[in-house]
Amino acid sequence: MNKYTWQQEKQMLEDAFARRLLVEYNIREVTTQRQAKNGTREFEFPVPAWHYRHNGKLISSDKRLRLACFKTGYVRNQNSCSSNYQLNKQYKQNIRYTLLDGNKLITIKGMMIARERIYSGIARLNYMLEFYKRNYLKRNQKPRK
Numbered sequence: 383m384n385k386y387t388w389q390q391e392k393q394m395l396e397d398a399f400a401r402r403l404l405v406e407y408n409i410r411e412v413t414t415q416r417q418a419k420n421g422t423r424e425f426e427f428p429v430p431a432w433h434y435r436h437n438g439k440l441i442s443s444d445k446r447l448r449l450a451c452f453k454t455g456y457v458r459n460q461n462s463c464s465s466n467y468q469l470n471k472q473y474k475q476n477i478r479y480t481l482l483d484g485n486k487l488i489t490i491k492g493m494m495i496a497r498e499r500i501y502s503g504i505a506r507l508n509y510m511l512e513f514y515k516r517n518y519l520k521r522n523q524k525p526r527k
């Protein structure tokens with residue numbers, strides 16, 4: 383009888399979910415060795431990364447949508463030009479900073495936007511799939527059966 387550690391069981395569950403993405407939705411895992419070493423998983427989806435208009439026609443890009451799940455708890459779009467933006471939910475957060483102004487300590491208060499982190503690997507994969515279904519699948523295609 384094989385006994386697995388909880389880490390091995392968690393990894394097997396995530397791998398099974400990734401295989402299900404391929405079979406049911408044609409979503410391929412394209413994780414590089416370096417990404418895998420860092421705990422990142424990247425996926426390529428069967429939809430165009432973006433659309434643009436040219437002479438009144440809607441044209442789809444040749445590149446496919448890519449989303450990645452990071453060990454740090456973020457899910458990001460990997461297709462943007464300058465920065466891979468986060469897809470995690472946002473919330474407002476009160477912040478405080480204490481600074482030295484000359485000889486005096488001052489406190490600065492403010493409001494900032496923060497992102498919810500998703501610490502479970504299987505939850506990140508599920509969040510990524512739900513994002514895809516909500517924003518791309520309904521208008522482009524039905525899942526394969």
